[in-house]
Amino acid sequence: MNKRFLLTSALALGLSWGTFAQNPVQVKYANTITADDLKEYLTFLASDEMRGRDTGSPEGLIAAxxxxxxxxELGLTGPVDGSYFQQVPLVSSKFEKVTLKVGKTNLVENEDFVFTGDGDMKKAAKTDLVFLGLVNDENLAKVDVTGKLVGIWAVGERSNGLINKVMDAGAAGVVIVSMEGQANFDRIANRYKSLAGRGRIGFEREISQRPVFMVSSDKMGELFGTPVEELKEAAKSNPxxxxxxxxxxxxxxxxxxxxxxxxxxxxxxTDKKDEVLVISSHYDHVGVSSTGEIFNGADDDGSGTVSVMEIAQAFATAAKxxxxxxxxxxxxxxxxxxxxxxxxxxxxxNPIFPIENTVNNINIDMVGRIDYEYQNAENKDYVYVIGSEMLSTDLKKINEYNNITYTDLILDYRYDAEDDPNRFYYRSDHYNFAKFNIPVIFFFNGVHDDYHQVTDTVDKIEFPLMTKRAHLIFHTAWDLANREKRTRVDGTNTRGER
Structure with missing residues (x-):
């Protein structure tokens, strides 16, 4: 960190160079966050007995x-009329039977296709599968999609809007290619297969007749009896x-x-008690596969959950x-x-405290590991920081100030780019605060070979590094909770729908 730049940032926040001295009170309570405690809590939450903490499972309720x-036990208040629980009205929508036949070929669910749409039918519908390719007005003028299944090519594009456009044009349903290469599709299909039989969990909505079948680029070529490269060319202008x-x-x-x-x-x-700082993590994971393998979710997001626990303990101790x-x-x-x-x-x-009184959201999702980018680095003391300067010019500077004062981690912003192909900004819970113009900061360690695998276990966690990351988050939270003015909202949310 360039100290001249940091001094400029500090002055912009009304700080002086002298304020870079450590606050011994903060240090005292940060040091109550220990690797031993983090390991103790995580060993329970990510144990085999917790069976992956799936949403709505008995083990998920045990975790809650x-x-x-x-x-x-910390003496914190249950803010929901004295309760610590906010019930989330979810339902499980299970597709008991999904079939797709093209020509004489009966396709196999979660092998030949993945069903990603919605619908409920009393009997099978018969129609034609037509090829549209790219979804644009020119192609829609050339292909009659009314009442048909429509093959669309959406590689590298956000598919939801394209599907909507085709359905609005009168299509009965969609067969979509959203990625090239059989191997990429197989990874998605295997994920769906491992979760088969459990149903999709979400909010209850009116059922829409919106059948969407995802296939690989190779399979789309087979369905139309056309080589993939020829199909791609036809997709552009002569579907x-x-x-x-x-x-x-x-x-x-x-x-x-x-x-x-x-x-x-x-x-x-105390004197600013109507203003609320939210520190969040998700405690659910993906449960157990159809073959009984346990997705322990130690890093994702057991690490964030136990970090929130330890940070809560540090603040509760300080308050006492x-x-x-x-x-x-x-x-x-x-x-x-x-x-x-x-x-x-x-x-x-449905906030427990008025959303306009929420000053910031600090979100912690996967902070226990070292990712591909740093696994061979000489200095592995890093954390990815996402979203911290989109809505407020203060938040990033406050975090950097606390980092250089207390923890000296590498703050890596590579995934904060709006065109990040991984779209990490859209993939964790801070997103739902930012959409209400609440300045957010998301701490993340990046992905690794065990991400969403049954090998994401406690023995792989880097507890000393995780502790250091938790210290930084605590110091930033302490600053946000105690500074004279709440962080300004002087930016624009440039990252809209997921």
Whole structure:
């Protein structure tokens, strides 16, 4: 970090160079965050007995009660009429039967295709599969999609809007290619297969007849009897040259309620207690595969969850010893992140405290490992920081100030680019706060070979580094909770729909 730049940033925040001296009170309570405690909590939450903490599972409820009991023991308040739980009204939508036949070929679900749409039918529908290729007005003028299954080519594009456009044009459903290469598709199909039979968890909505079948580029070529390269060329400007195929499909669905909760502990502030800092993580993971393999979720996001626990313990201890924060702090562990950021969506749309009084969200999702980029680096003391300067010119500077003062980690911003192909900004719970113009900061360690694998286990966690990251987050939170003015919202949310 260039100290001249940092001094300029400090002065912009009304700080002086002398304020870079460490605050011994902060250091005292930061040091209550230890590797031993983090390991103890994580060893429980990511144990085989917790069976991957799937949303709505018995083990997910055990995890929720474990967190609530922890906050109660710390002396934090249950802010939901005395309760530590906010019920999230989720349902499980299970597609009991999905079939797709093109020509004489019966395709196999989660091998030849993945069903990503919606629908519920009493009997199979018969129609034609036509090729549209790229979704634009020119191609739609050349191909009659009314009442048909429509093959679209959406590699490198956000597909939801394209599907909507085709359905609005009268299509009965969509067969989509969104990635090239059989290996890429197989990874997605294997994920769906491992989760088969459990149903999709989400908020209850009116069923829409919107059948969407994802296939590989190779499979799309097979369905139309056309080499892939020829199909890609036709997709651009002459989709009508590809011969249509007879097709039939069936979608049958059932919906059942799911018991799921956000868990929260509340620490009331002093003179600025109506303003609330939210520190969040998700405590759910993806459960158990269809073959019984356990996705322990030690890094994702056991690491973030136990970091929130330790940070809560540090603040609660400080409060008991006369160092209560000026602003209130809500320690929030959400459910359903792995199902689509559901718990944080529900909280942000149904907040326990007025959303306009929420000054910041600090979100912690995967902070226990070293990723591909740093695995061979000489200095592995890093953390990725995402979203910190989009809505506020203050937040990034405050975090950097606390880092250089207390922890000296490498703050890596590579995934904060708006065109980041990984789209990490859109993939964790801070997103649902930022959409309400709340300045957010997301701490992340990047991906590794064990990401969303059954090998994401406690023995792989880098506890000393995880502790250092938790110290930085604590110091930044302390600063945000105690500074005279809340961080300005002087930026624009340039990152819209997921």
């Amino acid at each position: 009660n474990y967190l609530a009991d922890f906050y109660k 009508e040259s590809i011969k249509s195929q007879k097709a039939s499909y069936l979608v049958q669905k059932s919906v059942t309620p799911v018991e799921a909760y956000n868990v929260m502990g509340f620490l009331e502030g 010893e006369g160092h209560r924060p000026r602003r209130s702090i809500l320690f929030l562990n959400v459910t359903g992140e792995e199902k689509g950021l559901l718990g944080s969506q529900y909280y942000s749309e």
